[in-house]
Amino acid sequence: MKKRTYSCGLDAAVDVVGGKWKALILWALHDEPRRFGELRRMLSDISEKMLIQQLREMETCGLVHREVYHQVPPKVEYSLTELGQSLNTALLPLGEWGDKHMETIEAIPRD
């Protein structure tokens, strides 16, 4: 969500789901609502800052719903909206492509 206009749908979709984490977060939420700490553990390499930042952006986009339980200790659950679920579905073929070619890609020299 950095741009304001898109040249095509693919442009828009990549803008929304791009970046290092959003697709993974979407996937982490695909089957059931997750708490903040739960997500942090699932995406073990993400910092708290990035996690909350990405979640907020996805909430703004209407991909994710945030449910606050006013308790002590606090509890917040994140879940996919319908839009989020439809995006997740659209990402499935991409995930399969990745599964199939992951090893090839990992084997490419980076430097």
Added chain:
Amino acid sequence: MKKRTYSCGLDAAVDVVGGKWKALILWALHDEPRRFGELRRMLSDISEKMLIQQLREMETCGLVHREVYHQVPPKVEYSLTELGQSLNTALLPLGEWGDKHMETIEAIPRD
């Protein structure tokens, strides 16, 4: 292609096609080979540096083939490899998702 290991296929695929331009370049090449200047015109807002940079990375990944014609003036054609085409196919649903929801997304306040 910033990472060396992936947590899942989706992770890998987003890494490969992520960034501001790669998906658009892939799409620009989907029907026929394109020359450098042609691509530059199709992606009107890209700088030469970014275009060549992204093309090189995609070449390294095995997504794009680069064919040099030793002529004066020089001519270079870029085309999709089979891997590139399969990735493009995997991106189709994402493009459709984008087409469907683009206006909603564009309407979201950025600041």
Added chain:
DNA sequence: CTGCATCCAAAAAGATACTG
């Protein structure tokens, strides 16, 4: 025409300490 090299600015990401 196709590209490389350099320098610079902006944005994204990360580490760490702190709070209700």
Added chain:
DNA sequence: CAGTATCTTTTTGGATGCAG
């Protein structure tokens, strides 16, 4: 537990000039 605030590092993008 679920964040905020601040600072630093890394990555990305862009402008310009030069070359085969």
